[in-house]
Amino acid sequence: MKTILVTGGSGFIGSNFIQYLFKKNEEIFIVNLDYLTYAGNPENLKPIESNKKYKFIQGDICNQELVEFLFNEYNFDSVINFAAESHVDRSIHNPNIFIKTNVMGTATLLNVAKRFWKNNYKNKKFLQISTDEVYGTLPENDKNVKFTEQTKLQPHSPYSASKTSADCIVQSYFDTFKFPILITRCSNNYGPYQFPEKLIPLIIHNALNNKPLPIYGDGKQVRDWLYVEDHCDAIWTVMNKGNIGEVYNIGGNNEIQNIEIVKQILDYLEKSHSLITYVKDRLGHDRRYAIDASKIKKELDWSPKYKFEDMIGETINWYLDNSNWVKNVISGDYLKWIDTNYK
Ligand code: NAD
Ligand code: DAU
Numbered sequence: 001m002k003t004i005l006v007t008g009g010s011g012f013i014g015s016n017f018i019q020y021l022f023k024k025n026e027e028i029f030i031v032n033l034d035y036l037t038y039a040g041n042p043e044n045l046k047p048i049e050s051n052k053k054y055k056f057i058q059g060d061i062c063n064q065e066l067v068e069f070l071f072n073e074y075n076f077d078s079v080i081n082f083a084a085e086s087h088v089d090r091s092i093h094n095p096n097i098f099i100k101t102n103v104m105g106t107a108t109l110l111n112v113a114k115r116f117w118k119n120n121y122k123n124k125k126f127l128q129i130s131t132d133e134v135y136g137t138l139p140e141n142d143k144n145v146k147f148t149e150q151t152k153l154q155p156h157s158p159y160s161a162s163k164t165s166a167d168c169i170v171q172s173y174f175d176t177f178k179f180p181i182l183i184t185r186c187s188n189n190y191g192p193y194q195f196p197e198k199l200i201p202l203i204i205h206n207a208l209n210n211k212p213l214p215i216y217g218d219g220k221q222v223r224d225w226l227y228v229e230d231h232c233d234a235i236w237t238v239m240n241k242g243n244i245g246e247v248y249n250i251g252g253n254n255e256i257q258n259i260e261i262v263k264q265i266l267d268y269l270e271k272s273h274s275l276i277t278y279v280k281d282r283l284g285h286d287r288r289y290a291i292d293a294s295k296i297k298k299e300l301d302w303s304p305k306y307k308f309e310d311m312i313g314e315t316i317n318w319y320l321d322n323s324n325w326v327k328n329v330i331s332g333d334y335l336k337w338i339d340t341n342y343k
Contacts, residue, residue, distance in 0.1 A: 187291045
């Protein structure tokens, strides 16, 4: 049985990914190393907590001694690095923790894996979960132009710059040492367990509480939305079939303006559009993201299964059914963590 180190497995995508693997009944042992920042929540993995093929470790990916201890203890075959500070607005407020976790944390994982695998990389894999934000922004009016794997890296926010730095370091370990890396770059995800600081869960939460819905700038920025389970499926496809040393873009071919999503959510909840409140634009706000996912489709035969029209309703229903989850994540520890790390 293979053993995989999944970092950041208690966050939004990581927890969906671990649940996805257990649903598929894969013959693997998973160690989830998560620091449980404000964004990580062990509740997300309650259903599999006591599964014999799962072990949770609370800790920091920057902690070299801990990562070494875990490699010695579990002899990992692969690493999938989800752990990150992931919210653009917070990176504008305080870039330092983004540089520490996203750059230094990734380097720590790479260095320990490289030392531990001792140049014998047969059947070993290090998958870096990256983002389409490394490519910067696209022209608004030319729908034929999308991000390909060859698009120049041109990040604008401290978040995307930290993810780009990590990508460059990960890529350099392949170029220099033939260390067995893979990189995936996905567009915006939506679905259950997303922290309600991100657009879709924030709008659902505020609308349900009749609070103003903050729309940055003119609200006509475009994102390319993908249901989180499709992202998980693409990641697993790349892990199993991807060519070592390569980058794979992942996207839903589903470009929507922010304001359109907000209106759809309001209509679904039968709430008034008067809650929409235009506010000051995000600094350095990227105008449009859109992924050209033809490489993963052609080479690995992957394409998304879910449709936005169906899954946005499912997602809203999940937040309606899990109001306690929302209440818990935005209180208590969350506020304490913000106090110590963001002030
Ligand atoms: P998230 O913020 O919901 O979760 C991040 C997780 O990492 C949390 O559980 C947190 O506790 C953990 N973590 C943070 N710092 C850590 C540290 N130092 N050591 C160990 N664990 C730590 O983020 P997400 O939205 O699930 O994103 C996961 C990954 O996917 C990130 O690398 C992000 O850049 C990438 N990504 C996200 C999206 C998206 O739309 N959310 C799209 C493309 C790529
Ligand atoms: O593209 C992938 C990226 O998607 C990931 O790498 C990031 O981790 C993830 O957070 C996400 O980044 P975005 O900045 O695109 O997501 P966010 O949900 O923060 O914002 C989506 C859009 O909505 C963006 O144009 C900003 C806008 N927005 C966001 C918030 C939170 C608003 O207008 N109002 C808001 O209150």
